[in-house]
Amino acid sequence: MKPEQPVTILHDSDADGVTAGVVLQLALSRVGYSKVTRVIPDRERNAWTSANRESVKASVPERLFVLDLGSQSEPIIPGVATCFIDRHRPEGVPKGDTLISAYTWNPIPNTSLIIWELCKSLVDVSDIDWIAAIGTMSDLGEKAPFEMLAIAKSKYTAKYLKEATALINASRRAANYQPEVAAKALLTHTSPKELVNSESEEVAQLRTAREEVKVALEQARKAAPVFAGNVALVQMNSPCQIHPLIAQSWRTRLPKYIVIAANEGYIPGRVNFSVRTDCGTNVLDFLGNLDLSEGEGNYGHGHDSASGGSLPIEKWHELLSKLGFDV
Structure with missing residues (x-):
């Protein structure tokens, strides 16, 4: 890779994805790459949709x-290395491309931490450890067992890292989806306290x-789950991306169930849902075994105990029927 080559970084819109993208952008710029562009996907957060490919x-x-x-084994842009x-669980890699995966590591680090550790061998990134720490705290919590996070908490305090994490995450959760605002905030401040x-x-x-x-969370927390077998379904209608938070909150309250938090208001005409569990079931395998009919929509990617999807209404009803719910 030559410094004059145009390089694009496509990264997720959550705190871990945004911080990973920003750390890599800064590191590559410090090495001498002058044509670095970051791209954040739309609300579907699927790199393989036509809109995000464009x-x-x-x-x-x-x-x-x-x-x-x-x-995945399908390239995002054919011909581009x-x-x-x-x-996350790997689902393949295009021929000739490269995958750096932490899925089998123990413990599994988050992506921004992986990026920061990789960049350490290229250039000094010690001053942007707080950015990677925000991603780590967001994905794994403030007690994640990684030395970088422990050092960052001692340098910047857990208080400011937690506050900064909440702010960075808010831009992709709000109804007005603007994750680039979070990236700009990271790029224009020098510490979590300053931010x-x-x-x-x-x-x-x-x-x-x-x-x-x-406010949206307070409203959604009033919803009660309904049950079918070992699945608990919590339904809401909000333009905010609160379904992952609701699923996480019910996960600990219903430890023997697979919790599905479904949001009909996040993307018009679709149901976006998050799946979480502490019951020991691998939710990737659980969703993969539902065997929905072919068609538009995606689901069942992510982590062994945290997944979800985005489906058109009709296919969502098909999923509910397969789970045993009365549609």
Whole structure:
């Protein structure tokens, strides 16, 4: 890879994905790469949709990095050398491309931590450890067993890292999906404390988004689950991406169940859902065994105990029927 080559970084919109993208962008720029572009997918967060492929093509990349969005045997942009860096269950890698996967590691690190560790061998990234720490805290919690996070908490305090993490996550959860605002906030501040206390336009937008999500969460928490076998279904209708948070909250309250939190209001005409469990069932295998009919939509990617999907209404009803719910 030559410094003058156009490089595109396609990364997820959650805190881990955004921080991974920003860390890699800064590291490559410090090494000397002058044509680095970041691209964040739309609300479907699927790198292989035509819309997201077109966004990547518009940057005219000669090299492509795909961070925290999974991996498949189908190329995203045929003919463009691609490196996938990820912690989800791999589903293949295109011929000639590269996959750096942490799926089999114990413990499994998050993607921004992997990126930060990889970049350490290229250039000094010690001053942006707080950015990777935000991604780590978001995905794995403040007690994640990694030295970088422990050092970052001692340098910046857990308080400011937690506050910054909540702000960075808010931009993709709010009804007005603007994850690039979170990236700009990371790029224009030098520490989590500075970001949290900032009066910049970007941080003001993050605070507004956070309050919106808080209100939506309070409303969604009033919904009660319904049951079919060992599956608990919690339904909501919100333009905010709160279904993962609701699924996570019920996960600990219903440890013997597979929890599905379904949101009819996130994308019009679709149901987006998150699946979580503490019951020991591999949710990737569980969803994969449902064997839905062919057609548009995606589901069953991610982690062994955390997955989800996005389906048109008709196919969502098919999924419910296969689970034993009365549609």
